[in-house]
Amino acid sequence: MDQRSFRQAVLLLSGDHSLGILKVMRDGQWHLSSEVAHHLNIHITTASKFLQGLADLGVVERRAHDARTSEYKLVSPRLRLEVDLADDVGPLREAVDFYVTYFQVLFEGIRRLGWPSVETEMQHRLTTDHQELRAAIFQEMIAGSNGGLDRLRDLIAAVHRDLWGICSQSLGRSTAERVFQRALREAVGTHPDLAVRCGLTRPLEA
Structure with a gap:
């Protein structure tokens, strides 16, 4: 598994009831979360979240039991x-x-x-002047062939400088800063750990 899936698996398996739930599931039969929870005398939400996480990782199979519930089987x-x-x-x-x-x-x-004129100009810069960014993402780096995160940060920095120049000149520096800072907060909120660990915010410093 990749590193992200490994971290998710470690977090799941470090839970208080993880081993107990897995032992209930080891018979290879289909089980409802409610059955597992009743057997271990734990809250059904605890069992359900754990089994859903294992299903996302492919450790257990999941199938619909009815319109609202699923059942699980250990692979x-x-x-x-x-x-x-x-x-x-x-x-x-x-x-x-x-x-x-x-x-x-x-x-x-x-x-x-x-x-709209500012948005149009920004889109033009992003899709026309910076085609190298798309090529790097979809062809080189996702295939693991060139540069990785360092290359991505360099390309993003070039795009960001262009977009910042357009916005600060058209909207004024203070307005542009508010818009850019809001976008940065939203992005950091999606992957806060990665943003810090991999320095993803550095290319976005106006």
């Missing part, structure tokens, strides 16, 4: 976690998500201010 009674520490694609994808969120919120802010 194997032997649980083994393997992580490739040399694979940084997971964090890179999260970094791409971080910057996508940033630019989406930024464009929404400009749109709300009612400056």
Whole structure:
């Protein structure tokens, strides 16, 4: 599994009732969260969240029981976690998500201010003048072939300088700062740990 999935698995399995729930599931049969919770005398929400998390990781199978509930089955009674520490694609994808969120919120802010000419110019710069950014994301870095996070930060910094120049000249520095700072807060809120650990905010400093 990738590093992100590994972190999620470790967090799940470190819970108070994780081993008990897994032991209930080891018979290989389908179980409802309510059955597991009743067996262990724990709250159904505790069992449900744990099983949903395991299903997202592929550790248990999930199928619909009725319109509102699901049931779960352990894939194997032997649980083994393997992580490739040399694979940084997971964090890179999260970094791409971080910057996508940033630019989406930024464009929404400009749109709300009612400056279509500014928005049009920003879109032109992003889609025409900076085609290298899209190529790097979708061809090089996601395939793990060139540069990784350092390359992504450099490209984002170039895009950010252009967009900041357009907005600060058209809207005024104080208005532009408010719009850009709001976008930054929203993006940091999506991946706060990664934003700090990988320095994702550095290219966005106006």
